Amino acid sequence: MRPVPVQEAIAGAHRDEWARVVAALARRFRDLDLAEEAAAEAFATAVERWPSDGVPPNPGAWLTTTATRKAIDRVRRENKRDAKQREARMLHDHQASEPRGAVDDxxxxxxxxxxxxxxxxxxxxxxxxxxxxxxxxxxxxxxxxxxxxxxxxxxxxxxxxxxxxxxxxxxxxxxxxxxxxxxxxxxxxxxxxxxxxxxxxxxxxxxxxxxxxxxxxxxxxxALLPQDGEVAGLLALMLLTQARRRTRVSATGELVPLDQQDRSTWDAAMIAEGHRLVRERLASGDAPGRYQLLAAISAVHTSVGDWSQVVALYDQLVVLDPSPVVALNRAVAVAELDGPAVGLALVDRLGDALDGYHAFHATRADLLRRLDRGPEAREAYDRAIELAGNTAESAYLTRRRAQT
Structure with a gap:
């Protein structure tokens, strides 16, 4: 196995150990500024010393020990602090100061x-x-x-x-x-x-x-809360979404809708992990929360694409989160299942609540286009483009308007 280059080791240590170091110091000194500054100094020292001294066998322990010493030096230098209280904390903190395994409190x-x-x-x-x-x-x-x-x-x-x-x-x-x-x-x-x-x-x-x-x-x-269903649900939702990142924007800078994406380029490992988490939550028998339902909807979209299942899941989600945005997303699914006229009727009921939301107007525009109501569709596209803040989405909507 080739040795890891020093700069790569430092970058990896920062990615893996930063939170551990800051957390350990913040717990010990009860001072977020001190914890952050001492951690930053420790990493700066690593940048200075590791190229000549070599990467230590346990980078996390080295960084935590170095950061703790930096923090103690800072405390001793600052006259405004209560010296006796701080000295007692420094001398009598017997908890292990270095990382203690895969996860710590x-x-x-x-x-x-x-x-x-x-x-x-x-x-x-x-x-x-x-x-x-x-x-x-x-x-x-x-x-x-x-x-x-x-x-x-x-x-x-x-x-x-x-x-x-x-x-x-x-x-x-x-x-x-x-x-x-x-x-x-x-x-x-x-x-x-x-x-x-x-x-x-x-x-x-x-x-x-x-x-x-x-x-x-x-x-x-x-990892810290492995039994929490909503944590698992959010992770599954993120993975199933992130897995499609390579196909979400075209070479010309346009947003690519899900049904037009090249599924062969999706990250298969992320898709598999997201589906596994969704199945585990379903098998638990617990009532699903908001993120679990959103993850289940994403799992359907990235597998069988059954709109009846999607509508059924949105029916559950509306009970937990009766927001206009959830109602809009449910209307999109209903339109796929029962037709654009039915979907448009549901969407139009949300106009007062969502008039300033670009996705509301983009959804209306698409349904009006499918119903061959060109002038109304173009008007809705204009409003959606005006409100959209994402460049790829604006480019997609602009092209669709030109085709309507």
């Missing part, structure tokens, strides 16, 4: 701290990507199309709120866990969706870096 604590309901959704996303995902501030700012200074301030304010509100550094109690897990999953789903259908001027149509990061973080939560 420190990372779970960090995830729940970053996704605490006291923080705004924007702040939760930013903290999760920075402290758990290890993305840089410029990377996060670029992903969500805000200025670097704005994102830096958002992260700083979020960490200050964690400290000021004394947000507990712990996994929620059993009775609080379901609600808190749903908040974590909402953050990860938001990150994935921004990558899957990137919005805003200047953004590429698909952000593989964001979708891959969302999948990786969801795998982490899945």
């Amino acid at each position: 420190d990372r779970l604590r960090l995830i729940f701290t970053c996704c605490h309901p006291a923080l705004s959704l924007d702040a939760r996303v930013a903290l999760t990507l920075r402290l758990v995902g290890g993305l840089t501030v410029p990377e996060i700012a670029g992903a969500f199309l805000v200025q670097e200074a704005t994102m830096g301030q958002r992260i700083t304010r979020a960490k200050a709120k964690v400290a000021a509100a004394r947000i507990p550094w712990r996994v929620p109690s059993a009775e609080d866990l379901p609600a808190r897990v749903s908040g974590v999953l909402a953050v990860l789903f938001l990150v994935f969706n921004e990558g899957y259908l990137a919005s805003g001027p200047g953004s590429p149509p698909v952000r593989d870096d964001l979708t891959a990061e969302a999948v990786r973080l969801t795998r982490t939560v899945r």
Whole structure:
């Protein structure tokens, strides 16, 4: 086996160990700023020393030990801190400071701290990507199309709120866990969706870096909470969607609808894993939640394509999530099963709620086109194009309008 190049080893260590190091330090020192800064210093030291000293046998342990020493040095230098309290914590923390195996509670604590309901959704996303995902501030700012200074301030304010509100550094109690897990999953789903259908001027149509990061973080939560059905459901949904990433945009930059995608280029391993997770959840006998139903719908789309099954699954989902967007997606499935006239009648009922949503107008345009109502279809396409924020989607809608 060839030795791993040093730069590759450092990049791999950052990917695999960043969250462990930050989590271990945050648990020990109860200070997110200190944890992040010391972890960054440890990785900077690795960049400096590993090329000459060699990659250590246990990179995670080396980084955690180095980061802990950096943190202790910082604490001792800062006169504003309560010296006795900090010294006691440093001297009497006997928990192992290095990674303790495949999964440890420190990372779970960090995830729940970053996704605490006291923080705004924007702040939760930013903290999760920075402290758990290890993305840089410029990377996060670029992903969500805000200025670097704005994102830096958002992260700083979020960490200050964690400290000021004394947000507990712990996994929620059993009775609080379901609600808190749903908040974590909402953050990860938001990150994935921004990558899957990137919005805003200047953004590429698909952000593989964001979708891959969302999948990786969801795998982490899945390893920490292996019995949670909604975690499994979200992971399955992401995998079944991410598996089609190579076929979602054409060579000319247009969005490619599912029924026109080349299935031979889908990632077979991801499809198989997503289907397996869906089957496991169905076999559990538990009532499925929102993400499990969405994953089941995606599983049907990536296998038999039976629209009656899709409508039946949406019937269950509407009970759990009676939102206009879910009703719109159900109407699309009904149109495939019962015809465009039936689907259009369902869609038109949602006009007041979804007038500002591009997918509503795109759906109407397609159904009107299928009903040979050209002028109305072109008007709906115009509105959809006006509202669409994704370049590939806009290109697809523009071509369809020209053909109507």
